[in-house]
Structure formats: structure tokens, C-alpha cells
Amino acid sequence: MWEPEARYLNPQSLMLRRYSQYLLVLLSFVIIPASAHSQNDKFKGIVVNGVEKVRIAVADFKAATADPGNGALLTTFNQVLFSDLQNAGIFDVVSKSFNPLESPGSPQDVKLDAWGNPPTNAAMLAFGNLGVSNGSMAVYGWLYDVKNTVAPQVLGKQYREDATQDNARLIAHRFADEIIFRLGGGIPGIAESKVVFVSTRTGTKEIWMMDYDGYGEHQITHLGSVALSPRISPDSSRVAFVELGKRGVNIRMYSFDLNRLISFPTIGGTTISPAWAPDGLHLAFSSSRTGDPEIYVSTADGGDIKRVTQAHGPDVSPVWNPKTGAQIAWVSGRTGLPQIYTMESDGANVQRMTDGGYAVSPSWSPDGQWLTFAWKRNYGPGIPGGQDIYIMYVADKSWSQLTHDAGNNDFPSWSPDGRHIVFQSSRTGQTEIWSMLADGTEQHQLTHSGQNTQPNWSWK
Amino acid sequence: MKNHPCIHAITRRAATIAAMSLLLAVAGCKHPKPVTPPPPPPPPPAPTASITANPSTVNAGQPTQLTWQTENATDVSIEGIGKVQGNGSQTVTPTDSTTYRLTATGPGGTQDASARVTVTRPQPVQQQEQPPSLTDQQLFDRDVKDAYFDYDSFEVRQQDASILQADAQFLNQHPNWKITIEGHCDERGSTEYNMALGDSRAQSAKQALVSAGVSANRLNTISYGKEKPFCTESNEQCWQENRRAHLVLAGQ
Structure with a gap:
């Protein structure tokens, strides 16, 4: 050569x-x-x-x-x-x-x-x-x-x-x-990037953060309730997450500039799975404020709420196309078992991406061409086998399986360089955070203490 | 054999005492009494009497204590009890309200006193309707049942529809009660999807209650996904326990 x-x-x-x-x-x-x-x-x-x-x-x-x-x-x-x-x-x-x-x-x-x-x-x-x-x-x-x-x-x-x-x-x-x-073709490295995640190591589910290589784990929230689904903002200044607290299930917002929780309005109903638009000015989330859980879009401070899905059944886990900011992938149980769908961010042009099984937890690649998600293709009571991480080429829905025969794997999140995926896996008996290259090679365990779940990779 | 002298000694002493007593008696008779005119006998004092019951009001079957005092009485009796000492107390358990009448008779006359014991009876009909020992929470727990769901489903099953129908009838009798419907899922499935699935289960249960006439503004829903399971074992029995819409009395 x-x-x-x-x-x-x-x-x-x-x-x-x-x-x-x-x-x-x-x-x-x-x-x-x-x-x-x-x-x-x-x-x-x-x-x-x-x-x-x-x-x-x-x-x-x-x-x-x-x-x-x-x-x-x-x-x-x-x-x-x-x-x-x-x-x-x-x-x-x-x-x-x-x-x-x-x-x-x-x-x-x-x-x-x-x-x-x-x-x-x-x-x-x-x-x-x-x-x-x-x-x-x-x-x-x-x-x-x-x-x-x-x-x-x-x-x-x-x-x-x-x-x-x-x-x-x-x-x-x-x-x-x-x-x-x-x-590396002019793509910035990820050595200074961070991963936020949920850990039980203090006895309750709290939000934690670490370097991309698993070093420097530290606790962000101290709520003593149940904290879920941390999503870091594109400028790394905030993390949106969900708290199951005394007053219901709502989005909370933590500021890294102020090192404390900042106010976020109560949306109403059970409000879960926040996602940042790439402009940092908008959020998508799932809420049952008008009945069934549906996908909504709001401003980053919880204002100007617009409903974008209209279907009976769970709609949850939205994620924006980080390249265009114009599409949302999400999970819907409208036909029974959860499947991955995409739509325009105003709810138009709904496309079903997965053809069956149990498909959840989508994350979009930084170039907007790929989705990664967790999938159990043969799903049902008593059917053996775990849930694995897959990637799918959005344009033609062709897909590839990245994990094999290694417990249950969930919540893949793409790295800012598009070359890596962080995810949770139960392959050691404990649920821990792992990372791998986006082709499924070089799988490495990052956490080793307590149950660690729902990793989310920072945008830079 | 050895006891014989003692027995003899006791017998002998007794005989001596008897003889001396006889001697004294004979000697006494011989002394003449000094003659003084007896004072006129004072008029015999009139007897006094009082009786109290403590407590004076009892529930049926419960005892109360009667206490009485008399003076200058030779014959004291209480109606329904009979002859008694001049001063005393006695526990009685009347089945109905009773007046205890005491009569004290002495040389100076007769004196009456009485004490009324009121016996109250609880109303048996009221007891069945409003048992004072059951709180609203206990009533709720006794009469309101949860609805359960199939694997990965949020549709209300036929048998659970009738459970929710019965819940609605009960809730309609208590129109002030506010209810929270919690949606729960088993441990399988993804954390985030289960939060939404639990929410849909709570919504399905709410719709069933609303259809049966429960006002929607009394019904609040929340999802706990798989975060707060009722049962933590990994088997179907436990999973079924956790796939439910759990009704909670939230306030009035």
C-alpha cells in the first residue's frame, strides 16, 4: 500500500x-x-x-x-x-x-x-x-x-x-x-468525552458520570429515589433525566455549570425518556399528560409543548437525528411488541424500521446514516437467547448484529466520533457498562461496581 | 406409752381451771350489787343509710360496684340482693337499667336509700353499617382489587374487566375518594419501554373505571415500570404478580 x-x-x-x-x-x-x-x-x-x-x-x-x-x-x-x-x-x-x-x-x-x-x-x-x-x-x-x-x-x-x-x-x-x-480523516477524537449512566452502587438508582474509558466515575445526583434515563446536552452543560419521586415521574435537569438541579416544569402524567435536539434548544420526550404515552417536543426549558405522535399504546425513547435535527427515531408498541420507528420531528412520514421481535432503545449515529438499538429478534415467553445490540443503515433498513451470546444487552449510545458504541450488558452476571467499536469488535467492560445501566455518550 | 404423763397433766390442769371458775361464780353471787337508779334510756337514734353505684352508667354485660354505709341499723337489706352487712360493697352486673334500693332498719326506725344503674346497649343495626374499627384504608384494601395483565400487553383481560367493574361500583359508593392507578411491569423487557408500558396499563385500567361510571378527575395514573416490583423472584408466578394496575387510595 x-x-x-x-x-x-x-x-x-x-x-x-x-x-x-x-x-x-x-x-x-x-x-x-x-x-x-x-x-x-x-x-x-x-x-x-x-x-x-x-x-x-x-x-x-x-x-x-x-x-x-x-x-x-x-x-x-x-x-x-x-x-x-x-x-x-x-x-x-x-x-x-x-x-x-x-x-x-x-x-x-x-x-x-x-x-x-x-x-x-x-x-x-x-x-x-x-x-x-x-x-x-x-x-x-x-x-x-x-x-x-x-x-x-x-x-x-x-x-x-x-x-x-x-x-x-x-x-x-x-x-x-x-x-x-x-x-483519522479529520474527525475529532473522543478521549475527552464523557459517559453518563445510572448506577445502584449507593443503594438507589442515581445518575453518575465517567470518562469515556471508565476512569473517574463520580456521582451526579443524590436524590435517594429512582433516577433513570440520563441524557447529556449537546454542549455538555446539562443532563436531563427522569426521577420517580414522591410527586410522580418527571423530567429533571442538572446543570454542570451550577453543579445542582435547575428547575424544570412538571409536564403532567408520567413523563419519561428525554432526548436533546442537536441545536441544544429543544427536547423530545414521552408523556402521558393527555392519556396514553405519546412523544412530545418542547423547548429545552420545558415550554411550548407539542404532541407529535397519535397512536394507542406506548410511544417512548425518542432520539433526534444528530446530523439534521429534522427526524426522530423512537419506540412504539402500537402494533404489539415494541418496534423502532422514524418520523419527521413534526410527526409526519412515520416509517417502521424493524420487522418484528422486541426492538428498543434507539441511538442515532453522528452522521445520521445509522441507527443502533437493542433487539431480540425471536421474542416470546420461554424462547431462549438474549437481547443484542444491532446497527441498521437507515436508508435501506439493512442491519447487522454486533453482540452475540453475551447476556442481555441494551441502551446502545453512539460516540461523538461515530466509531464507538457504549451499551449495558449482563454477560458477567451483573449489568455493567461496556464499550465497543461500531463493528462489534474490541468489547471492553468499563464499570465494575453495582448495577450500571442506561449509558449515554456526550456529544463531544 | 411415753405420752401418758403429759395427757394426765393436761387433764388435771383443765379440771383445776373448771373448779376455780365455779368457785368464783359462787363467790360473785354472794356479793350484793350497789343499788343506783338507772338513767332514763335515751331515745334510740334513727338509722342512716346511703348507697352509690360506680360507675352509674355501664354498657350491657359490664359490671359496676355498689357501695353502701349505714348507722344504727340492725337489719340492712338491698332489694334484689337480700340481707347485707351494715357497711359494704358488692359488684353487680345488671342486664337492664336497675334501681338498687337499700333498707336499713334499727331500733330508731327505718331509712331507705337508692342508687340507679343505667345500662346502655349498642345499636346492633348501626354496627353492621359503620364498624368503628375499619378505616377507609382498610375498607379500600378489603374491597378494591388490582387488575393484572398478560405478558407485554396493556389490554385489560376479560376476568380483570369484571374486577375493575366491581372496583368501580365500590368507588362510586365513595365519591369523595381520590385514586391513584400505578402501572407495573415484570423484570423482563427494557427499563424505558417498561416505563411506558406500565403507563399504558394504568391508562387501560383508568379507561375501564371511567367506562363504569367513575369520574375521570378522581383517577390519577403513574407508571413505575419495573422499578418498584411487588415480587422479586424470576419466575412466571412472580412476573404475573408484577404485571398489574395497582389501585391506591390517594386521599379524599
Whole structure:
């Protein structure tokens, strides 16, 4: 795939253009399912023609000062940078045991041959240094194109923060996101994104939040009642959720700017499953304020309520098309078992997407082309088998199954880069939060304490 | 054999006492009494009498205590009880309201006193209609039944329609009561969908009650999905317990 003639002829700009083309193909590979439903040949073709991921080596960063605080910060930084690049889904990250013994701390130390030759065989190298002085931590990071001996530098970045473990983690996330953005077709990385979820670990269902990699779990609500269905706003400033409290079942709103609950009007009836429009100015939700549970749209502060569905039976779990803001996917039991539907956000043009079974919990991909949802295709009393995560190409309703024979799986939520899906799974006996690539590979458990459910990935 | 001397001694002492008594008696007779004129006998005092009953009002079958005092009486009797001591008390359990009449008779005359004990009877007809021991909540719990649902369904089944019909009849007799209908689901199925399904179950039960004449503005609905199960085991019996519309007395 690499053409030496072209490499020597091309300056860095052409080099990068070639990278982005290459990675756009890669991105398609990641998003389009590996085990596609056979009704659609385009799925199979892409799988057969799948290309390799960029092979990147990550040198352990070196200490730039003699400060005794460097060691612990470097350990964290190196771990986080490595796992961010591994989690990105677009790299073949070289195992550190294949790295040359000498780690370069700065550009003049780099011996490109040592990284480009076997056994490392890296196409890209990330390296740099970290130094603490007077309680401040400075990090210099570089990304080099190993095969481009003329102008190898793709990135050179400097970061400065207070010398804390959290900041070492934060800088590693930021540098990883720069690399992913540069090599990943211009799509921002997700290393600084968050996941909100429901956890029972304090004894009652409360809203919690964590980093995308499961680190830094912390409790958001302390209601002592039942909190469900957290949905983070597009600007990450608020989380809408549902409380089963003494005064009924209503939407509540938490502000991360104020670190407290802010007022949200009582809609009336049982009001559940809030969803943010991509403009951050509107919500969709399900409410029984006029009788049967129906989908409504309101402003983000609960005003100007408009009903958009009109069907006997449960209508719940709306989610906006994040690309257009003009469609809503949701779940309806109007024909019996719950199915996934789509419609315009004013209720027009209702389309049934699933052809049977028990289908719930839709989430729309950031590019608006795909839905992910939980589906039990053969559903009924006593029928064995779990509920699995599926993705569906909205335009032609072709679908692919991402989880197999692994307990009950539910509440998939697409990552902002479109390459990942976070979901809940009972495969360990406990219901925990897991993440995976959008093709179903690289499934990793993120939570390990209590029952953890209903994950929702932040928009950025 | 060894006891013989003692027996003899006791016998002998008794004989001695008897002899001395006889001697004293003979000697007494010999002394003449001094002669003084007896004072005129005072007129014998008139007897006094009082009687009280405590408590003076009792429920049928319950006891009360009669207490009486007399003076200068040689013969005291209470009607219905008979001769009694001059002062005393006695517990009686009259079946009907009774006047206890005491008569004290002495050398100075006769004195009467009386005490009335009122016996009250609860009204047996009233007791059946309004038992004071049953609260509204207990009445509600006794007479209002929940409706149950099939797997993943929110349609009211035939047998549950008649249950809700009976509930409606009862609720129509208590037009001030406000009712909350809680929709519940079993543990299977998705959390969020079950919240909506529970809501639809509560709505179905509400519609059945409204059709049977219960005013809709007395009926509030709420869904608890699968968040507040009645039964937590994973079997069909338990799941059926949890697939229900649960009626709760919310206020008046």
C-alpha cells in the first residue's frame, strides 16, 4: 500500500492528503459492519476489501526535569496515551515490547530507522517528554511519520497544567485526540468525552458520570429515589433525566455549570425518556399528560409543548437525528411488541424500521446514516437467547448484529466520533457498562461496581 | 406409752381451771350489787343509710360496684340482693337499667336509700353499617382489587374487566375518594419501554373505571415500570404478580 517513489517525491502536504484518503476508507471499514446482513452486497464487498489500520508506535515519554514528581505523572501519561490510541479503532498500536530500547525524549534523539524496521515496523511514532517544575507540568509531544526521512514531523504540541494526576490524564487525552484528528480523516477524537449512566452502587438508582474509558466515575445526583434515563446536552452543560419521586415521574435537569438541579416544569402524567435536539434548544420526550404515552417536543426549558405522535399504546425513547435535527427515531408498541420507528420531528412520514421481535432503545449515529438499538429478534415467553445490540443503515433498513451470546444487552449510545458504541450488558452476571467499536469488535467492560445501566455518550 | 404423763397433766390442769371458775361464780353471787337508779334510756337514734353505684352508667354485660354505709341499723337489706352487712360493697352486673334500693332498719326506725344503674346497649343495626374499627384504608384494601395483565400487553383481560367493574361500583359508593392507578411491569423487557408500558396499563385500567361510571378527575395514573416490583423472584408466578394496575387510595 505504501509507494516509495511517491513518498520520496511528495512533500508533507501531499503526504497528509494521502493519509486522509486512506483513513476515510478506514473509517468506512470501521463503521460498516463486518458481519452485515446478507441482503446487502455492499456490506460484504467492503469487508472483503478491508484495509489495514495505521501502525503507530508510542514511545514512553521521558522525564524532562529532575523533579521527583515526574515518575508517577509519567506512568499515568504513558498508560493513558497508549490506551487512547488503542481505543481509537483506527490504529494498529505496536506492543511496547516491540519498541526499540531507546525512547526518544525530543526530536534530536529520534532514530527513525529503529522504529521503521522490524520488529517495530511503525508507520507513525508518537514521543515526547514531561517535566515538573515549581508544581507546574510541561508536556511536549510529537508525532513523526517514520518513513518520511525528509520532513517527518506531523505534529508538535506543547501543554502546560498544574502537576496533578488528573491533568496528566487530561493532557494525554488531548494529545491522543490531536493524533486521532490528524490521522483519522479529520474527525475529532473522543478521549475527552464523557459517559453518563445510572448506577445502584449507593443503594438507589442515581445518575453518575465517567470518562469515556471508565476512569473517574463520580456521582451526579443524590436524590435517594429512582433516577433513570440520563441524557447529556449537546454542549455538555446539562443532563436531563427522569426521577420517580414522591410527586410522580418527571423530567429533571442538572446543570454542570451550577453543579445542582435547575428547575424544570412538571409536564403532567408520567413523563419519561428525554432526548436533546442537536441545536441544544429543544427536547423530545414521552408523556402521558393527555392519556396514553405519546412523544412530545418542547423547548429545552420545558415550554411550548407539542404532541407529535397519535397512536394507542406506548410511544417512548425518542432520539433526534444528530446530523439534521429534522427526524426522530423512537419506540412504539402500537402494533404489539415494541418496534423502532422514524418520523419527521413534526410527526409526519412515520416509517417502521424493524420487522418484528422486541426492538428498543434507539441511538442515532453522528452522521445520521445509522441507527443502533437493542433487539431480540425471536421474542416470546420461554424462547431462549438474549437481547443484542444491532446497527441498521437507515436508508435501506439493512442491519447487522454486533453482540452475540453475551447476556442481555441494551441502551446502545453512539460516540461523538461515530466509531464507538457504549451499551449495558449482563454477560458477567451483573449489568455493567461496556464499550465497543461500531463493528462489534474490541468489547471492553468499563464499570465494575453495582448495577450500571442506561449509558449515554456526550456529544463531544 | 411415753405420752401418758403429759395427757394426765393436761387433764388435771383443765379440771383445776373448771373448779376455780365455779368457785368464783359462787363467790360473785354472794356479793350484793350497789343499788343506783338507772338513767332514763335515751331515745334510740334513727338509722342512716346511703348507697352509690360506680360507675352509674355501664354498657350491657359490664359490671359496676355498689357501695353502701349505714348507722344504727340492725337489719340492712338491698332489694334484689337480700340481707347485707351494715357497711359494704358488692359488684353487680345488671342486664337492664336497675334501681338498687337499700333498707336499713334499727331500733330508731327505718331509712331507705337508692342508687340507679343505667345500662346502655349498642345499636346492633348501626354496627353492621359503620364498624368503628375499619378505616377507609382498610375498607379500600378489603374491597378494591388490582387488575393484572398478560405478558407485554396493556389490554385489560376479560376476568380483570369484571374486577375493575366491581372496583368501580365500590368507588362510586365513595365519591369523595381520590385514586391513584400505578402501572407495573415484570423484570423482563427494557427499563424505558417498561416505563411506558406500565403507563399504558394504568391508562387501560383508568379507561375501564371511567367506562363504569367513575369520574375521570378522581383517577390519577403513574407508571413505575419495573422499578418498584411487588415480587422479586424470576419466575412466571412472580412476573404475573408484577404485571398489574395497582389501585391506591390517594386521599379524599
